[in-house]
Amino acid sequence: MMKRSYIFILAALFLLPSCSEDFTLDIAGMFSPNGETVNTRFEQSMAYNDSVGETHLNMGADEYVVYVCSDSHVTRNSHKNLDAFVAAYNAETAPKTAVHLGDIIDAQNNFACADSVIRLANAPFFITLGNHDIYFKQWSVFRSYFHTATYWFDTYNGTKKLDLFICLDSAEGTLGTAQTDWLRNLLAAKSKEGYRHIVIFTHTHFWKLDGSQLVTSNFSLEDTYELAALFAQYGVDYVWSGHQHARQSVFFKGVEYLVLDATKDKEKGQSYMTARMSDVVNYQFINY
Numbered sequence: 001m002m003k004r005s006y007i008f009i010l011a012a013l014f015l016l017p018s019c020s021e022d023f024t025l026d027i028a029g030m031f032s033p034n035g036e037t038v039n040t041r042f043e044q045s046m047a048y049n050d051s052v053g054e055t056h057l058n059m060g061a062d063e064y065v066v067y068v069c070s071d072s073h074v075t076r077n078s079h080k081n082l083d084a085f086v087a088a089y090n091a092e093t094a095p096k097t098a099v100h101l102g103d104i105i106d107a108q109n110n111f112a113c114a115d116s117v118i119r120l121a122n123a124p125f126f127i128t129l130g131n132h133d134i135y136f137k138q139w140s141v142f143r144s145y146f147h148t149a150t151y152w153f154d155t156y157n158g159t160k161k162l163d164l165f166i167c168l169d170s171a172e173g174t175l176g177t178a179q180t181d182w183l184r185n186l187l188a189a190k191s192k193e194g195y196r197h198i199v200i201f202t203h204t205h206f207w208k209l210d211g212s213q214l215v216t217s218n219f220s221l222e223d224t225y226e227l228a229a230l231f232a233q234y235g236v237d238y239v240w241s242g243h244q245h246a247r248q249s250v251f252f253k254g255v256e257y258l259v260l261d262a263t264k265d266k267e268k269g270q271s272y273m274t275a276r277m278s279d280v281v282n283y284q285f286i287n288y
Helices: 002-019 027-031 038-052 080-091 139-146 176-190 221-233
Strands: 055-058 064-069 096-100 125-127 151-156 161-167 197-201 238-241 248-252 255-259 271-277 282-287
Touching (some): 038 139, 038 176, 064 080, 125 161, 176 221, 221 255
Parallel strands (some): 197 238, 238 255
Antiparallel strands (some): 064 271, 151 161
16 A cells, blocks of 8 residues: 555656646656767767857957856746846846856746747857756757757957857766867867966856755766866866856865856845956856
């Protein structure tokens, strides 16, 4: 009898998403295969990057602002904070770009609910892939809107290079071998080009705060060891991450690792970040 009760409860949990248009606990996605592996996603991302060429943003000035948010987890009825972030970005009069650090959606079939971000997908607005974004085999949906999950872009003032930004796919809590090799080669080449700052942005963070994210909580010890060594070796200044829904700043071997609060509605401590890029980076957090 007890065994039957457990089976009933589990079945009910898996059926809940079909009963509520605003269900936010992605139970099935946490346990079912996510579809393409990180190496396959990397290959597809590189194919897209090759087809469109490199991205160089002319900021028209030495100073500009980057709007950064993470973990919006939008649903059909819950996207107020993300819309507010996009509105603030649109209202900014300084030279600007923007970054979303992943987990755009919360559960299956919710990408269309993130329409304020999707409308900006082909503008200087950059997205990284979160674990929720690939639950229920949704990588193909993510690709239809945002095209790639591993890429780089840089900024310049019209005549000289300014800053380098590198987006990594960490939706499974690892970069995989192909993406790691690509990153190593990219940093070795680009670190010689005289950039003012090098910024890595990714969803999964590196320094564990707690176990709230279960097996996707942070990078493995082996990945952390290798990547932290790479970042220090090639002069990375910042690593921007989300996933943990709690703000954190850690300095390690000259690199500042920033974990952002969530943008999710009704989340404790909601905020986004603005980073004023110049010879010195000045960042601040804006509460919703």
